[in-house]
Amino acid sequence: MERFLKMNNIFQNIAIGLRAIKSNPTRVFLTSLGLTIGIFTVSIITAGVSSIDKEFEKSMAYYGNDKLYVSTWPWSFNFDWWKYRNRPRIEEDNLQYITQYSQYIDDVSLRKTSWIRGSYGNTASWLQINGVYPSYQDMLSGTKIENGRFFSQNEWDLQRRVIIVGATVRDGFFDGQDPIGKTIRLGGVSFEVIGELKKQGMGMVPGGTLDNLVIMPSTTFKRILTRWGFDELVLKTRPEQMAIAKEEAEMIMRVARKLKPDEENNFAVNSADAYKQQFDSLKIAIAGVGFLVTGISLIVSAIGIMNVMFVSVKERTKEIGLRKAMGATSRNILVQFLSEAVTISIIGGLAGIILVKLLTLALASFLPVSFDLLLIFYTFLVCVFIGITAGMIPARNAASLNPIDALRHE
């Protein structure tokens, strides 16, 4: 019972605080703006990072958790061109060494990559072309043949003009109709579509989409498309062997390249997890900036709330005196002003949530903000914390006023 009465008392004080807020809505609005911005930024940043994360997961699947890529250059965001410019291209011959000496590599394929304009009828588009071995069929990651078939060893030997296309090609060139058996022109030469890949969606790869892809025999690529293009060796191992397979591949490559012990690698063995480290540091940078902005706006709003509370205490000194004369304890007054501060900050936080909600509705497709009860809960916690922190000093000043001095205040 005692406890219930105390609660009742707190609600009373909250009601008094709310009434004070109702009497000055403009000030409350301006003060809580900082919190609105803070809550808004933090939600957007969280949403941004988590959606980048999702994209990234897809890209990880695209590169595969069981694949190593022997390339000229490391996958890196801070690419030092001057350091790498003299590196030799990856030679197809090196594959022999790897298949011959490796214990941990189960399968290998050359992968030549180039960007070429493809056309069908009147539609034309830039396409990413991969020239690969027949073994690449089992090395596709993040996708698979959904329709039709992969090319055969025979077609590879005979340098046939057959291609397997990604979902973008189907949608862009064939209006979503079955592309099998149709003919696409790449760099002026016709190719027959024999297979189609499962749709992967957007990812963190050059060009954004993972589906803008055409796969053909590397022999055909070399003879008909271009002698150039960017060569990599794709090695398939097992996820649990990645680290050791990577070391092994490096060793074999050094031998193949006849590097002396003190010479640096003039190639790179890449894998999705190296990419992940790069990515994580980017993510941390984004989150860092975001939380800095949020932190600053929260601090600014805390100072704003504190300021408003000082003004409020000053303006209502006489009221405080009267309430004390009528039996309010110092604690009552403290709670009254703390609730006012907390209420102001909760109003700001709620406005932030509403803003986020509106933006979510407007940008649902671009920015999948996860708008949930947890966000509301955390916002509530943050607001209560900021309100109490910012309101504490003014509220204590109010509570410690001596009744008669407060009553005499003009």
Add this chain to the structure above:
Amino acid sequence: MNKKEIISIESISKIYHLGDNVVKALDNVSLKIYENDFISIMGPSGSGKSTLMNIIGCLDVPSKGTYKLDNIEIDKMTDSDLAKIRNQKIGFVFQTFNLLPKLNAVQNVEVPLIYSSLSKSERIAKAKNALNSVGLGDRFDHKPNELSGGQRQRVAIARALVNSPSIILADEPTGNLDSKSGLEILKFFDELHKAGNTIIVVTHEDSVANRAKRKVEIFDGKISKDE
């Protein structure tokens, strides 16, 4: 007289230091007040009447001396004990009414009840009752600026009475009122006195003082007459 002594003031002083100036608002004052006393306190402006009232009402503390209320030394009480006394035992009426301008009559009268753990409906019922008893049954929703001076003071009296305190302190309750409204206010004090309350009124007017059964006069912070 074997009336119960409820207030005992023993050689209290209230001293203000303003720079080099020392103001003795109260200078070694002693006073005993008994249950159901009706006391008037008179004296020239600045003599210390309000200072004394505020100390009696536990709104202020003396610089020296002891003040016992119901035999308990005020000095020894905690903040919440004092709040409880102000809430339950003492009803204060101010010269300037001191109503909260944004609250209506009922809400103003509710203020002391908020700090005495009653349910909302009980509070409203009690507040309306108190307003009825001061003849303001038809002014519940009026804000202070929608009431006359006399009505405001009646709201203030309703507020002072709403927790049925045994002691009523009024510091020039009619000072801001015309004589007719003043008379109405004074009637309430008579009634309260008859009902057994202890009443202390600070006033400048003989007509007010004459209603009291005991007249105290203060001059320069000292009690000059007590009869």
